[in-house]
Amino acid sequence: MKMLDYSAGRLHVFFVVLLQFVVVTHSSAAINTTWEEWKMKHSKVYDNETEFSYRRAVWTKNMNLVLKHNQEAAAGKHSFTLGLNPLSDMTAEEINQKLNGFKVEEAVHLRNYTFKELHFLPVPQSVDWRTDGLVSPVRNQGSCGSCWAFSSMGALEGQMKRRTGVLVPLSPQNLIDCSTTDGNYGCRGGFISKAFSYVIRNTGVDSERFYPYEQKNGKCRYSVKGKAGSCSDFHILPHGDEKTLQAVVASVGPVAVAVNAMLSSFHLYRGGLYNVPSCNPRLINHAVLVVGYGTDAGQEYWLVKNSWGTAWGEEGFIRLAKNKNNLCGIASFAVYPTL
Numbered sequence: 367m368k369m370l371d372y373s374a375g376r377l378h379v380f381f382v383v384l385l386q387f388v389v390v391t392h393s394s395a396a397i398n399t400t401w402e403e404w405k406m407k408h409s410k411v412y413d414n415e416t417e418f419s420y421r422r423a424v425w426t427k428n429m430n431l432v433l434k435h436n437q438e439a440a441a442g443k444h445s446f447t448l449g450l451n452p453l454s455d456m457t458a459e460e461i462n463q464k465l466n467g468f469k470v471e472e473a474v475h476l477r478n479y480t481f482k483e484l485h486f487l488p489v490p491q492s493v494d495w496r497t498d499g500l501v502s503p504v505r506n507q508g509s510c511g512s513c514w515a516f517s518s519m520g521a522l523e524g525q526m527k528r529r530t531g532v533l534v535p536l537s538p539q540n541l542i543d544c545s546t547t548d549g550n551y552g553c554r555g556g557f558i559s560k561a562f563s564y565v566i567r568n569t570g571v572d573s574e575r576f577y578p579y580e581q582k583n584g585k586c587r588y589s590v591k592g593k594a595g596s597c598s599d600f601h602i603l604p605h606g607d608e609k610t611l612q613a614v615v616a617s618v619g620p621v622a623v624a625v626n627a628m629l630s631s632f633h634l635y636r637g638g639l640y641n642v643p644s645c646n647p648r649l650i651n652h653a654v655l656v657v658g659y660g661t662d663a664g665q666e667y668w669l670v671k672n673s674w675g676t677a678w679g680e681e682g683f684i685r686l687a688k689n690k691n692n693l694c695g696i697a698s699f700a701v702y703p704t705l
């Protein structure tokens with residue numbers, strides 16, 4: 367009996383190995399073509415042969431992850447798909463180091479929120495502030511940990527639009543260059559709350575048009591001539607409270623939040639409802655913007671704007687599972703400014 371089990375196991379292993387070998391052999395030409403196309407599409411040029419080989423190896427690993435995940439998704443095991451995007455020649459560690467500049471020390475504030483009960487209107491089933499023109503086009507932070515500046519300015523843009531009737535993209539570069547004395551670190555990261563602290567102290571922030579994005583730390587060049595936004599205060603929502611976040615999104619507008627964006631599945635997210643139970647709400651590292659919420663096939667989601675360009679996710683957005691115990695920490699650190 368024991369012998370039989372053993373040999374059956376061996377046969378099974380042999381079969382699996384053989385199958386993998388066949389699959390890999392048959393698809394290597396196709397993978398090469400995909401690599402060439404991907405490189406062209408995203409204008410990838412590498413400095414030397416060593417760099418090229420390394421990037422190709424990283425890309426191949428991500429490619430295999432995408433193929434495997436999407437096969438499982440087709441079999442109904444996942445509610446979202448993965449895809450190649452401009453980040454696909456970087457390891458998860460590199461992306462987390464370079465792009466995810468939300469400072470975790472901000473968690474200090476979690477015990478000291480300043481949220482005040484609003485007189486909420488009845489909360490609708492779904493909200494999408496894009497349709498009301500409160501959301502500016504998706505941006506690309508590039509190789510700079512400035513997510514905190516994009517996220518905070520996204521929330522302020524929404525409030526400015528509500529007040530003035532005009533949607534004016536605000537300048538993350540202004541914050542990168544000018545808010546170090548408020549405790550931010552430019553491309554090395556920053557805090558949503560300290561972004562608003564700067565705007566309050568400075569009594570304004572410039573428009574993107576006046577003070578364009580450069581993807582690197584620079585000298586502060588704020589000028590009142592380019593001023594397009596201001597705020598007088600900001601409020602931190604109760605930690606991990608998705609119900610309150612929903613009420614605020616519905617009645618106030620887009621809210622700046624931070625999430626756990628550490629997993630490869632987040633980096634390679636293509637579309638669908640991102641629902642990864644292992645997305646720990648305590649490991650938040652990336653600031654984004656909640657611009658609405660809704661329901662898809664009976665599953666609730668948050669509609670979230672990222673700053674990794676439109677080639678990532680659903681035209682730059684991600685739908686993140688809602689009311690799943692604060693998945694990815696979506697409600698761990700939510701902030702909105704008041705004018």
Ligand SMILES: *[C@@H]1O[C@H](CO)[C@@H](O)[C@H](O)[C@H]1NC(C)=O
Nearest residue numbers: 394395396397398399401402
């Ligand atoms: C991949 O494709 C490129 C361009 O078509 C070709 O030069 C190269 O030899 C191919 N490499 C492999 C391993 O097939």
Ligand SMILES: *[C@@H]1O[C@H](CO)[C@@H](O)[C@H](O)[C@H]1NC(C)=O
Nearest residue numbers: 412413414415416417418420
């Ligand atoms: C190849 O390029 C990489 C990335 O630019 C660089 O870090 C590395 O030093 C270069 N290696 C050689 C041998 O030039």
Ligand SMILES: *[C@@H]1O[C@H](CO)[C@@H](O)[C@H](O)[C@H]1NC(C)=O
Nearest residue numbers: 473474475476477478479480
């Ligand atoms: C809590 O808020 C008070 C008043 O604004 C402030 O003085 C204090 O430093 C805050 N505590 C923490 C832990 O952030």
